[in-house]
Ligand SMILES: C=C1C[C@]23C[C@H]1CC[C@H]2[C@@]12CCC[C@@](C)(C(=O)O1)[C@H]2[C@@H]3C(=O)O
C-alpha cells in the first residue's frame with residue numbers, strides 16, 4: 001500500500017481519522033526528560049536513573065558534527081518533497097525491510113497514519129536510484145550524507161552501549177556477540193527516515209502509532225521539537241522536547257531484555273501538527289539476527305531470576321505484535 005498524497009488533502013479521510021480522545025491527552029505532571037552531557041563524569045548515574053524511570057534521555061556533547069545533522073535533515077526533506085508517484089517507485093517490496101512506504105506498525109491498527117517512511121541499512125542506493133534516475137548529483141549527495149550519518153551513529157551507539165552497560169555495572173565483554181570478530185562487533189543497524197506532513201486536523205490524526213522499538217537502543221533526531229511523546233502509567237502521554245543540538249536516545253526492547261527488565265523500553269508515539277512538515281530520523285542499533293539474547297548472566301541470581309527466555313532478533317521481529325503494550329515474551 002502506498003502512503004497518501006498528504007499535500008493534496010484539506011480534510012482527514014475516514015481511513016485516517018482517529019478518535020480525538022485517543023490522540024489528545026493532557027498530562028497533569030510533566031517532569032522534563034534528563035539532559036545528559038556525555039562528557040560529564042556523572043553521565044553514567046544519570047543514564048541509569050533515567051533509563052529505569054523513563055527509558056529515554058536527551059544527550060548533548062555527543063560528538064556528532066551539527067553540519068552533518070543539518071545535511072541529513074535537508075536530504076530527508078528532499079526525499080519526502082518528491083511527488084507521490086516518484087516516491088512510489090521506491091516502494092518497499094513485501095517481506096523486505098528497506099525502501100519507501102507505510103510504517104511496519106501500520107497494519108496492526110484499524111486506522112492509517114499521517115506519515116510515510118524510508119528505511120535503509122548502509123547504502124540506500126538501490127531504492128534512491130529509483131527516486132533520482134536522472135539526477136546523478138542529487139543521488140550521490142543523498143547517498144553520501146546517509147552513509148556519513150550512519151558512520152557517526154555507529155560510533156555513537158558503541159559509546160552509548162558502553163555507557164549503558166557501565167550503568168548496569170557491566171562491560172562490553174558481558175555481551176557475548178559484542179566481542180570484536182574481524183575487528184568489528186556483530187551488531188546491525190538501520191536508519192529510518194520519518195515524514196509527518198502538515199495536517200489540517202492534527203487532533204484527529206496519528207503520526208506514528210504507539211509502539212516500542214525492537215532495537216537495543218535508538219538514537220533520534222527530530223527536525224522540530226514536539227511530536228514525540230512517551231507514555232507513563234498514571235500520567236498519560238508526555239511530550240519529549242529536545243533541546244537544540246541534542247539527540248534523543250531511547251531504550252529498545254532488547255536492552256529491556258538484556259537488563260532483565262531493569263531498563264524501560266518506552267511506549268511512544270508521534271503526533272502531528274497543522275503548521276509544519278516535521279521529519280525525524282531514527283537510528284536503530286540492533287543485535288545480530290541469529291544470536292539468542294536473554295538477560296545478561298551477571299544480572300541474574302536467586303533474587304533476580306531471568307524474566308525472559310533468550311530470543312534472536314529475527315524471531316522477535318517475526319512474532320512481535322505491536323498491540324502488546326509492554327515488550328513481552330513473544331511466545
Ligand atoms: C529495525 C527495525 C525496527 C523497526 C522494524 C525494523 C525496520 C523498521 C523499524 C520501524 C521504524 C519506525 C517505527 C517502527 C515501530 C516501525 O514501524 O518500523 C520500527 C520497527 C521496530 O522498532 O519494531
Ligand SMILES: O=C(O)CCC(=O)C(=O)O
Pocket residue numbers: 192194208213220222227228229268269270279280282
Ligand atoms: O518521529 C518521532 O518522533 C518518533 C519516531 C519513532 O518512534 C521511530 O522511528 O521509531
Ligand SMILES: [Fe+2]
Pocket residue numbers: 211212213268282
Ligand atoms: Fe520508535
